[in-house]
Amino acid sequence: MTAFLRLGAAGAERPALLADGRTYDLAPLTGDVDAAFLADGGLDRARRALAEGRLSELPDADDLRVGAPVARPGAILCIGQNYAAHAAESGSAPPTHPILFFKHPNTVVGPYDDIVRPAGAESLDWEVELGVVIGTAAWQVEEEDALRHVAGYLVGNDVSERTWQRAESGGQWSKGKTAPTFCPLGPWLVPADEVDPTTLRIWSRISGDPRQDSSTADMVFSVAALVADLSRYVRLEPGDVVLTGTPEGVAMSGRFPYLADGDVVEVGVDGLGAQRSTVVAG
Known part of the structure; x- marks a missing residue:
């Protein structure tokens, strides 16, 4: 299973991808898990990047606050x-x-x-x-x-x-x-x-x-x-x-x-x- 999450202080979360018990930094792909990222096929792009070894693990991920996994919804x-x-x-x-x-x-x-x-x-x-x-x-x-x-x-x-x-x-x-x-x-x-x-x-x-x-x-x-x-x-x-x-x-x-x-x-x-x-x- 892969899962998307946002980590960090409220209002300053950074996007991340969880896979096989490891948390990867999505900052090279997107500034957030938001409407634009989703509409542009961001979930699939991120999973491809992971499979191709283009994502780095996010240090100290376990110490960061977990925010809502989607940036402020429109509705x-x-x-x-x-x-x-x-x-x-x-x-x-x-x-x-x-x-x-x-x-x-x-x-x-x-x-x-x-x-x-x-x-x-x-x-x-x-x-x-x-x-x-x-x-x-x-x-x-x-x-x-x-x-x-x-x-x-x-x-x-x-x-x-x-x-x-x-x-x-x-x-x-x-x-x-x-x-x-x-x-x-x-x-x-x-x-x-x-x-x-x-x-x-x-x-x-x-x-x-x-x-x-x-x-x-x-x-x-x-x-x-x-x-x-x-x-x-x-x-x-x-x-x-x-x-x-x-x-x-x-x-x-x-x-x-x-x-x-x-x-x-x-x-x-x-x-x-x-x-x-x-x-x-x-």
């Missing part, structure tokens, strides 16, 4: 209630069409950064999700062609403030989704041709206790169906991130307490890595 498109059991625990029937809402790009943080609980947020919740990174522009594409527009996959956490989402958003959800740090991404971006998105285990733990444990096989709408549907209404651009929904096992179900300061939130998708974030007061 973060999120799908609601895309697992039937999660829809049921939310008190709804499975949707007949994908439910779309957006997160602000400034919600994105790295996979080990803190989740900052805003003042007045008393219903903070977790949502592990399979993230899809767009590689080439997609506008009104057919489902059978949709995956050609996907660059790769990553782990996402759609952190949510449920009171703001349900009682104060006027039915649109976004007020509960868009605070800073509400979208940890990573640790890696794994190229699409190395991932089968239909059968991935997806899970979460809170301070060591299991919460969600499911499979992307339980999605109501597949990745291909989502990309095709979204492209009917939105021109998806390189670097955009689609968060594809979360399985059952969130605090909103009433079965678990909401997040408190000091809680450790672990979320992961098999083959794509795992996150570990601590909730802190803002």
Whole structure:
């Protein structure tokens, strides 16, 4: 497996490639893992450079902060209630069409950064999700062609403030989704041709206790169906991130307490890595 990541202080990350347990510097190929790099076939170019021995190992990579694996996305498109059991625990029937809402790009943080609980947020919740990174522009594409527009996959956490989402958003959800740090991404971006998105285990733990444990096989709408549907209404651009929904096992179900300061939130998708974030007061 090869995986792309960005290492260094927030706002000053450098691109890197992980392969066979070694981390390689991508600075000779690109300044960042961003929209331009993805649109220009950067993932394939980097893997060719690695195979040809043209990349050098990045010294002290293990000592560097891990940032989100994609530089600030132009859009973060999120799908609601895309697992039937999660829809049921939310008190709804499975949707007949994908439910779309957006997160602000400034919600994105790295996979080990803190989740900052805003003042007045008393219903903070977790949502592990399979993230899809767009590689080439997609506008009104057919489902059978949709995956050609996907660059790769990553782990996402759609952190949510449920009171703001349900009682104060006027039915649109976004007020509960868009605070800073509400979208940890990573640790890696794994190229699409190395991932089968239909059968991935997806899970979460809170301070060591299991919460969600499911499979992307339980999605109501597949990745291909989502990309095709979204492209009917939105021109998806390189670097955009689609968060594809979360399985059952969130605090909103009433079965678990909401997040408190000091809680450790672990979320992961098999083959794509795992996150570990601590909730802190803002």
